[in-house]
Amino acid sequence: MKKFVTSVIAFSLLLVAYYGVNIMVNSHLNSKQVKVGDSKIIAVGDSHIMTAVDPQFSMDLINIAQSSEPYLASYLKIKKILESQSEVETVVLGLGYHNLSGYYDQKLLTNESTAIFDNNIQLLGTYELSNQSYDFERYVNSFLKNQCIYPQLKKRYLGAYKATRSDLAKADLSQTVKKHFYEEEQIHDFSDTFNLFYLGQIVNLCSDYNINLVLAKTPTTKKYMSQVPIVYRGKLQAVVANFKKKGVYTFALEIEDKEVYFKDHSHLSAQGAQVFTPKLLDYIARLK
């Protein structure tokens, strides 16, 4: 028995050592990854910002948006960045009608969101973890998977601008609208657990660090706009009005409904980004 227990302990130590090394390497890589150099403007958000803000227009601008990114992840990224450096003066955060939808909460809370969750959960501090109704087992699974197996060389937490071609002709508008705003034929409830809560947290965070926060609504096609449920339009107005009182800036741009400007009905193409980004930068320049 003694020999067996010694062997099991020795094997466990080997396993722990292997995992320990990976955790240390990954922690180091992660801390390096959530850094944005000398950039003064950071664009954060989901795929809508990811495809709309082209950093080639300014040396001071960096786009760190990621596809399907919830505000929880944006909050944690911004927090890490602001904690680690003081160059940032302005945060541009995407805010569209779809960001208000409970669809985003569902993505975080249900299994379908595993990839998004996995990418972001490691940024959670113990405060966020204990303060929210996260499944601890899920956290551990994700931690073991992402931090213990091998070094994660890919930048997982910082996104980047993605230039896309126009594919509007093939875009399925009804599918997009359904996904964003409907659940089993009923209009989706607004986010009540995470997304709107963390939007508020981002506002407070930027205020604490005395950083300009610009809530940017990226252009969509008129067809898309016509299908956004009225309650969502009212909600966005109310949310924006509320944040404006707290000193938050808002930027919205409608551009010509040309096919070349749109990847699909709610995302800009690279050509659309070339129209949108300079206008956004002009707006930010006027804030100073």
Added chain:
Amino acid sequence: MLFQSYEFLFFFPTVFILFWVLNKGSLSARNLFLLGASYFFYGYWDYRFLALILASSFVDYTVGLLLYKSVQQNRRKWLLFFSIAFNLGVLGYCKYLNFFIENFAGMLSSIGIVQDISTLSIILPVGISFYTFQTMSYTIDVYRKSINAEKNIITFLTFVSFFPQLVAGPIERASNLLHQFNRKSKFNMDLGADGLRQILYGLFKKIVIADNCAVYANQAFADYHELSSPYIILGAVFFAFQIYGDFSGYSDIARGVAKLLGFDLMKNFNFPYFSKSIGEFWHRWHISLSTWFRDYVYIPLGGSRGKRSVTVRNVFIIFVVSGFWHGANWTFIVWGVVHALLFVPSIFREKKDKISPIEVSLSSRVLDFGKILYTFSLVCITWVFFRADSIEHSLSYLAGIFHLEHIPYNGYYLKFVPVLGLFIIWEWFNRHTEYGFGVLPKHKMVRWCLYICVICIIIYFRREDNAFIYFQF
């Protein structure tokens, strides 16, 4: 409590240490501890259903003792009848009552008597089919005088509720397991290491193979009308490996855990998908259940001793009952019938379908591979009935195999096909080992590195929705 849960990761080492400490002292204290641990393991899911295990155990313990003392054959028969009626009654109420109500209502409505009979909301206690069959086998064996009745109630209760195999088998026989509670366990270093390896391999089969195959299989069975033929076939193959990985994985973990406590549970799977006939498949698949039906249903009915027509009848009876054992749905019964139909030809053949080694010559090998592939295809077809929600669903799914129109499919889970392929190759080269993890490097450090690799693969492929399929039976 699930074997692959974090709770079990804390539960089992605690049990392991305390068990071996207590094993040095009194046997009763050790068994009492094991009983408490087993009830905790089961009650962690829902403590209320412990009452059912206790009731079933007490009835069979008492009947066992009475049978042992009784000499009057008539009285013994009545005692046996009471025990079987009680066990099947509880099982029937919990598992089959709604099925009978629904079918009775359906029958009445089909002859024009419209009946709106509501069903009852009954929760199926986990593992009821397993421990019920285990206690029944004890009573029958005592009745047959092939074993003595157990006098110590703690020992008997521990035998019924022994946690490694309580909720999904192997369905143990008293003749194999009960006496192991009456002797002190002896720890064996090699056996302990083998137990850990078997647990690791079981976890691999469950978490990597079964849980990931389940994703595509579920998708295929839900959206089969949107898939073309190759993907529908693949869906059935994925389900075949889902159920194999799930159930044999559970059995491996159960046996490995038991080994670490010094107990020997019966082998439940023997590489069933390498069978060369349906008969051989049933010698390799869920061995504890098929031998249970053989010993307690098939042989008492006359087995294969009488006319061939009687043998055919007996074969149909055990397959139908076996199908029904799996669940209260016509799909399981049809699954049993189809297996019976595939099994019956072997009755008329001279050479019986038993486990035989792969032939050595090239032509025989090719022929054997053909047989394996053919048998696996048949088994996959029968799994469609097992997996489908209804007979209509299964028939539509099978009809989809002939849906030759090409529909592009870019499902992410097709990427799992190579992993499955490697698993099949691994199993093939380990098919002569006890459970598939036998051909290992000799050097200790290389072996340990291999184990770390397997643990990493398990962590990497781990999914969240991961209960064992056989818990529902």
